[in-house]
Amino acid sequence: MRFRVPRIAxxxxxxxxxxxxxxxxxxxxLATGASAVLPAAEPSPQGAPLNFTVNSQYSxxxxxxxxxxxxxxxxxxxxxxxxxxxSHEAHTLRTxxxxxxxxxxxxxxxxxxxxxxxxxxxxxxxxxRFRCVEAWSMVVPxxxxxxxxxxxxxxxxxxxxxxxxxxxxxxxxxPGQRVPVLTWPYVEGLRIDEAMHPLTxxxxxxxxxxxxxxxxxxxxxxxxxxxxxxxxxxxxKIGFTAVQPRTAWNVAAPDEYGFYAxxxxxxxxxxxxxxxxxxIGAPFLAxxxxxxxxxGYADQVASLYQGMDLRRYF
Amino acid sequence: xxxxxxxxxxxxxxxxTACLLPLAWLACGAxxxxxxxxxxxxxxxxxxEAGKTALNLLLLTLAVTxxxxxxxLSQLVRLxxxxxxxxxxxxxxxxxxxxxxxxxxxxxxxxxxIAKRPYxxxxxxxxxxxxxxxxxxTNGMMRRLGRRWQQLHRLVYLIAILGVWHFYWQVxxxxxxxxxxxxxxxLLLGYRVVRAxxxxxxxxxxxxxxxxxxxxxxxxSGSATAPERT
Ligand code: HEM
Numbered sequence: 001m002r003f004r005v006p007r008i009a010x011x012x013x014x015x016x017x018x019x020x021x022x023x024x025x026x027x028x029x030l031a032t033g034a035s036a037v038l039p040a041a042e043p044s045p046q047g048a049p050l051n052f053t054v055n056s057q058y059s060x061x062x063x064x065x066x067x068x069x070x071x072x073x074x075x076x077x078x079x080x081x082x083x084x085x086x087s088h089e090a091h092t093l094r095t096x097x098x099x100x101x102x103x104x105x106x107x108x109x110x111x112x113x114x115x116x117x118x119x120x121x122x123x124x125x126x127x128x129r130f131r132c133v134e135a136w137s138m139v140v141p142x143x144x145x146x147x148x149x150x151x152x153x154x155x156x157x158x159x160x161x162x163x164x165x166x167x168x169x170x171x172x173x174x175p176g177q178r179v180p181v182l183t184w185p186y187v188e189g190l191r192i193d194e195a196m197h198p199l200t201x202x203x204x205x206x207x208x209x210x211x212x213x214x215x216x217x218x219x220x221x222x223x224x225x226x227x228x229x230x231x232x233x234x235x236x237k238i239g240f241t242a243v244q245p246r247t248a249w250n251v252a253a254p255d256e257y258g259f260y261a262x263x264x265x266x267x268x269x270x271x272x273x274x275x276x277x278x279x280i281g282a283p284f285l286a287x288x289x290x291x292x293x294x295x296g297y298a299d300q301v302a303s304l305y306q307g308m309d310l311r312r313y314f
Numbered sequence: 315x316x317x318x319x320x321x322x323x324x325x326x327x328x329x330x331t332a333c334l335l336p337l338a339w340l341a342c343g344a345x346x347x348x349x350x351x352x353x354x355x356x357x358x359x360x361x362x363e364a365g366k367t368a369l370n371l372l373l374l375t376l377a378v379t380x381x382x383x384x385x386x387l388s389q390l391v392r393l394x395x396x397x398x399x400x401x402x403x404x405x406x407x408x409x410x411x412x413x414x415x416x417x418x419x420x421x422x423x424x425x426x427x428i429a430k431r432p433y434x435x436x437x438x439x440x441x442x443x444x445x446x447x448x449x450x451x452t453n454g455m456m457r458r459l460g461r462r463w464q465q466l467h468r469l470v471y472l473i474a475i476l477g478v479w480h481f482y483w484q485v486x487x488x489x490x491x492x493x494x495x496x497x498x499x500x501l502l503l504g505y506r507v508v509r510a511x512x513x514x515x516x517x518x519x520x521x522x523x524x525x526x527x528x529x530x531x532x533x534x535s536g537s538a539t540a541p542e543r544t
Pocket of ligand 1: 358361362366367368369372405408409412434437438441473477480481484
């Protein structure tokens with residue numbers, strides 16, 4: 001396999017610094033009135049570098065989106081509902097110290113410091129496709145650990161059929177939570193076999209550096225064959241449950257967002273088609289591409305859903 | 315300067331220029347001029363800004379009559395056609411961005427969207443309904459159609475409702491902004507309902523008063539020559 005993006009982080013981040021200085025020039029030149037034109041906050045370029053190995057076996061061969069795109073185009077309603085709000089607002093989130101509460105059908109319970117949870121876990125970079133339910137997509141070099149490695153430490157019992165994740169609830173840090181667009185805190189969940197699947201990633205970094213707040217720092221989920229909203233951000237609770245978790249978007253609009261939310265070009269959203277998607281950052285007139293079943297990961301994951309009617313369990 | 319001259323040489327050019335500003339901004343964003351950036355997804359931004367501008371202009375067009383009646387600035391009606399035509403222009407632009415940049419000229423998807431996605435069906439209906447209004451916006455057409463011109467152009471109420479509804483329906487979850495538009499539209503249409511109701515009542519009162527001539531009761535005319543409402 002070709003070693004496409006060795007040490008991608010520093011080289012990819014450099015253009016961003018160039019970009020920032022250009023922006024500073026512009027900001028000076030345009031002075032007032034520029035605020036409408038230029039995003040106010042910079043994407044955090046100062047994230048500490050991480051130690052990781054590149055997992056090319058699990059990486060796609062597509063060119064990743066720019067750091068700037070991945071950090072200024074976010075759905076993270078805890079920081080506002082515009083795509084660029086999180087990049088402006090998420091600086092209020094304090095990601096250290098951070099603890100995660102583990103509960104439910106497992107032998108090990110309790111509240112753990114994030115540093116302790118990650119101790120001894122080898123970080124990997126994986127370049128995954130990311131498909132939003134809104135029919136746009138990106139390619140993202142995440143850094144994280146397989147979720148199964150983390151979950152195994154808690155020794156789930158045989159009664160654990162699902163894993164439930166919860167985002168921090170703190171309207172002072174997450175001002176978007178003052179607006180009832182969703183039921184706060186955000187909850188997501190996976191079937192235990194989905195959670196244990198080797199593609200399912202617990203993410204702590206992006207482009208080789210500590211994950212920026214707007215992308216869900218310090219700990220977020222990525223399930224590359226599912227729509228992006230399954231990838232819950234800023235996780236503070238992990239629970240093992242016997243019943244299917246009541247997940248945020250599913251509760252908000254059950255006919256539009258299913259629990260499974262597997263990427264499926266054949267099952268449209270009631271208000272828009274899922275047959276194709278637009279790749280962010282692609283040139284004008286060359287951005288739309290067909291959406292792949294399971295976002296292109298069908299070979300690895302389709303067997304999880306054998307015999308299931310994917311129209312019903314969308 | 316006469317009032318007509320002031321409209322011709324000052325007010326109309328000003329409004330014309332103002333109506334072109336959103337287009338200039340979109341062009342700067344699309345081509346990266348003047349450091350304008352449309353963010354990570356310029357296509358959606360172009361589509362949304364054109365749609366929003368169209369809706370703003372549509373509601374502004376509908377605001378002309380209430381504003382002139384409430385302020386007595388009855389000459390404002392001279393600006394109305396320009397606002398309406400610019401609204402049409404931005405709807406067409408919005409549609410063109412959707413078809414060319416968003417769908418990348420995939421006509422099969424266009425057909426599917428129009429047939430199956432209610433918010434697109436509604437938007438498309440509004441676009442089609444605007445076409446006869448734009449075509450009949452000339453002075454000649456106004457003269458030729460006479461009373462029927464007014465009847466035809468009342469379609470704009472329906473178009474505005476469809477436009478706001480279309481906005482409301484395409485929003486994923488945060489409906490605060492479309493609700494503001496619903497409120498403004500309700501005010502603009504509510505004003506006309508109340509006015510019509512008052513007129514009917516006044517007419518009834520006059521009839522009861524028998525002798526008085528009914529000439530003062532005029533139809534709700536938006537044309538420049540319309541007599542002022544009592
Ligand atoms: C009177 C006619 C129309 C008006 C006033 C209008 C207005 C709008 C507005 C205000 C938005 C939301 C912008 C935002 O979120 O900032 C919008 C979105 C949109 N409109 Fe229209 N529109 C009209 C007709 C159409 C037509 C004819 C089509 C296509 C056939 C169309 C397709 C769309 C699409 C695809 C979106 C974006 C939805 C998304 O984000 O996925 N519209 N429109």
